[in-house]
Amino acid sequence: DAMVIQNPRYQVTQFGKPVTLSCSQTLNHNVMYWYQQKSSQAPKLLFHYYDKDFNNEADTPDNFQSRRPNTSFCFLDIRSPGLGDAAMYLCATSRAFLGYEQYFGPGTRLTVT
């Protein structure tokens, strides 16, 4: 049974048109992460939540926002997508920091036209 679910799996949006990607988990984990992976590059952490505490990576563009309304759900909002934002977006969860494995969703492939 899927434990980290991402919807949709494929998303096409237009340049400048806001888009929201969603992630849900059935693990009741405290931490939820959003990663961006561009072709053949390393997944790059955008931000994470520990419960309701939000931590934005220093180099995450302001164009990217996140919401976590409850333990199970986390959203990635891209306010004005540019062509450079086309990528695979991965959601992951973990029970806590330091030594805990992360559980990933299958990712959402975002295309910007």
Added chain:
Amino acid sequence: ILNVEQSPQSLHVQEGDSTNFTCSFPSSNFYALHWYRWETAKSPEALFVMTLNGDEKKKGRISATLNTKEGYSYLYIKGSQPEDSATYLCAFEETSGSRLTFGEGTQLTVNP
């Protein structure tokens, strides 16, 4: 900026071959080294989380070793099977916690 490097970038082997690849990472502020397997169209899944220098972990035909003093980890696959075809990612976790820094991965293709 932390530097986590994996080699080779890609690898093609025949079914039955044994293979290994490398992850190098900073030797300072080390807490853990993670290995993940990512099959096409599926979710990345954790293979190992290793914290102790000299650690060796095994899961079926896959094993990993860790050298924190020199900053490297090896992943070994014994008797590769086509279902082992995937991208293998390593990730460095530093003592401050809260984030993993990933390498670019090694893409393994096992030909029947």
